[in-house]
Amino acid sequence: MVDSVRIVGIGGSLRPGSSSLAALQAALDGATKAGADSQLIAVRDLDLPLYNPHRDVPDPALQFADIAYRADAMIWSTPTYHGSVSGSFKNALDWLILLADRDPPYLSNKPIGLVTTAGGVQGLQAINSMDFIVRALRAWAVPLVMPVAQSWQAFSPEGHITDESVTRQLHVLGEEVVRAAHQFRRDGSCDYSDEQQFAGVATG
Ligand SMILES: Cc1cc2nc3c(=O)[nH]c(=O)nc-3n(C[C@H](O)[C@H](O)[C@H](O)COP(=O)(O)O)c2cc1C
Numbered sequence: 001m002v003d004s005v006r007i008v009g010i011g012g013s014l015r016p017g018s019s020s021l022a023a024l025q026a027a028l029d030g031a032t033k034a035g036a037d038s039q040l041i042a043v044r045d046l047d048l049p050l051y052n053p054h055r056d057v058p059d060p061a062l063q064f065a066d067i068a069y070r071a072d073a074m075i076w077s078t079p080t081y082h083g084s085v086s087g088s089f090k091n092a093l094d095w096l097i098l099l100a101d102r103d104p105p106y107l108s109n110k111p112i113g114l115v116t117t118a119g120g121v122q123g124l125q126a127i128n129s130m131d132f133i134v135r136a137l138r139a140w141a142v143p144l145v146m147p148v149a150q151s152w153q154a155f156s157p158e159g160h161i162t163d164e165s166v167t168r169q170l171h172v173l174g175e176e177v178v179r180a181a182h183q184f185r186r187d188g189s190c191d192y193s194d195e196q197q198f199a200g201v202a203t204g
Contacts, residue, residue: 085116
């Protein structure tokens with residue numbers, strides 16, 4: 001019997017009826033169906049202050065960082081704002097600086113599935129923005145991504161998915177993240193310890 005992998009989802013907007021939050025839930029449902037233990041963290045519920053290195057670290061930031069660190073893999077879901085990720089979503093990720101001194105640091109060796117909902121057709125820009133952040137945090141983006149274009153057509157105002165094909169694709173993304181998490185677990189990690197090979201290569 002293979003131990004189940006732990007998948008943590010972070011995302012959604014601050015808006016009630018957030019479509020990116022509903023999309024995240026659907027992707028996590030796919031992960032759960034594929035045998036994972038899944039946990040959803042809504043950015044709205046975290047209610048984090050803007051990251052400021054000169055203030056005391058709030059408990060929700062510590063808890064979020066710890067939960068992210070213990071995950072085998074993550075799914076990120078942001079609304080597309082001005083051709084990129086939303087400020088509140090990025091702020092939550094900025095607090096992961098708390099993982100800088102862990103061993104291994106940040107989100108090393110974790111596959112991340114990427115989802116966005118966009119009012120127009122610029123969702124891939126938010127996906128690409130997340131891809132940069134994934135790499136800065138030493139994680140690995142799962143190749144299958146899910147930018148939901150014209151979200152008003154696929155979600156009700158209350159934040160329910162109304163397009164069955166969107167649900168199906170989000171489930172597949174969740175399954176794919178679970179598959180990648182098992183793969184990383186089987187292979188141990190992607191080992192950077194060969195300093196000779198990586199000498200001079202920036203990883204931050
Ligand atoms: C501040 C702001 C900026 C936005 N910028 C874009 C954009 O650049 N491209 C786009 O396709 N949609 C844009 N939208 C529309 C949102 O991406 C869309 O409504 C999305 O589904 C919102 O996610 P939510 O339901 O989780 O709040 C923007 C919305 C807001 C409020």
